[in-house]
Amino acid sequence: LRLKMVRGHAKAEAQAKNAKKNAGKEKGSNLDAIKQSVRAVCPICKTPTSTIKVLQDHYASKHPKETVPADNLGLTK
Numbered sequence: 001l002r003l004k005m006v007r008g009h010a011k012a013e014a015q016a017k018n019a020k021k022n023a024g025k026e027k028g029s030n031l032d033a034i035k036q037s038v039r040a041v042c043p044i045c046k047t048p049t050s051t052i053k054v055l056q057d058h059y060a061s062k063h064p065k066e067t068v069p070a071d072n073l074g075l076t077k
Helices: 007-021 032-039 052-062
Strands: none
Touching: none
16 A cells, blocks of 8 residues: 655645754845955946956956056955
8 A cells, every 4th residue: 555645745844844944044135245255346337246357357348448457456355
């Protein structure tokens, strides 16, 4: 004799299990982590980038007629 579990029941069990697992975690946004990871800002359009290499790639694709500034390369930190 084989019993088959109905999907609705499995879904309810999975939701209860995940609720218990995530009970201690706080919900929130990643804005603070993103702000800390920003190392360079494009002086033209103010787009934040994580590295100088990304800033150089940004210039190549978004501002092809401009040159990457030599002075501190838009570093914020």
